[in-house]
Amino acid sequence: MIIGCSLAVGCAAMAYVDFARGEAGKLVSGEWLGLSVGGCYGLWMGLGTVENPLRYVFFILAPLLAVMPYAWSLRSDLVDGVANQVATRVGKGRYLLFRGVAVFLAAFAVIAVPYLLNLVILACLVPAYVPDITEVLSLAVTSPSAWSALLYTKPLLYVLVTTCANATLCGLWALVTLAVSAYIDNRVILLVMPYVALLVWTYYGDSALFMAAEVGGVSLSLIPTLDCVGLGTQTRTLSSYYIQGAAMAAASGASLWHQRRRDLL
């Protein structure tokens, strides 16, 4: 949470410095660009109208940050013997369910809070212009992008929906890691190996496969989906959320169900 919030505050500071120094100020008074790009919604880290390295670092690290606080707790409980004690009192199914809920909520908070913190800081410093559809080239949120209509009509709702959706995906990713923890003992391997595999998949799932098939399509990887624009080569549509969400929920659900039948000893 501290790392994510630091990156979010850094993003807001960089955006504001650009705004104050005139780079974003040029956007405000520029001949070709309207006011709204330089507003707090236009500069929000989820959109990335202004080139900001820290937001890319946040997106690259987000799946790792999401699993750091709690995703290894099941393995820790199994090793310490706490799982046996709790499961005998509340039942194995309930124990795994609430362990899953705790992991999901922790990951959700780790991702959602930096997104919202960034907006709050920007809203304190720059005007809250509603993004204008005529600036779609700068904002780069086009009609196939998820909830794009909301951005140009109710931007605060767009920010909240996008934040919740991205945090939910990260929560599901943490559940996948929790499910894997039933099989891997070493904490470092448990938390980092799925992340490295995700980075490899980001390369294959978001560029190589589509390029080989000579088709465009939806973003199939978590990291580009967290960013609204710029990171992925494929479009981040609603289908991106549905496909990835369903895949991660099914994988983690099946693994935890299997874990329910395993001997805790």
Added chain:
Amino acid sequence: MTMLRFLRADVRESARVLAPVALIAFVLFVGIDAVLWLKCVRFIQMGKDATAPTFGDCFAALYGGALNSALNDNERISLPMSWVAVMAVVLYAPLSYPYSNLMGFGKQLIAQGNSRWQWWVAKCLWVALCTGAMALIALLSAFLVSSLAGGELTLRTQGNLPGLLGLNGRAFLEETAPIGSFVVQAEMCLLSLCLAQLALSLVLRPLPAFVLVIGMVSLSIFYFGFPFVGELCMWARTSLAVNAGVNPLAGIGTSAVLAATSVVLGGLYFSKMDILDKELVA
């Protein structure tokens, strides 16, 4: 002598952990080179200037990276995910074993050998071996794909390689130089990053150390110069490819200094570190 025994034990103990990482690395490296081959075929079909990928092309594709933003003519930097993935895999390989060894069997070895420095130097040598193994996998993948594609087994790169890697071709030299010195520079840089990560993992523990190093490496996509040494692993930032690039000799020197600093500072910290009061990794 004790150190060699430490090292032998490390190699034996870590083989089980490293085997899956080596497999992931091989799949990733071959995949990236295969995509380059596919792009070459496309370019040839479209009548653009391209040949089958050479050995040099395939290696440069693995460590292509991104252009220095100052050379990029106001174009937005597109995030080089393949480069980030390669860096993450190589940095991950030596991450977990040294600390888990220290929290378990390693303590007995230190007590038996009666020297912390020997244990530390053995771990540094093990990290060097591990990075060397990753380098071998990269070279093997490049050799495999260029051979299959019918490309020349030379360290020269083709003229249109920046275009094939999706980089802004205008910033590159008309005739890029052979990448021999870049291979050494990239591997030295990776070794220094892995050693820095090893030293940091004693202070911060492995996971935060990995987050810190991968964060700094990611920032080197956007920034250049010290401390963003990740750029030394980018072919698009060397003087072999671009005008104002990093001289390979300077890159190798910087990496060597960083590696030596990590070994010395890490060793000094470890010689006074409390190795009993730590959380258990297992």
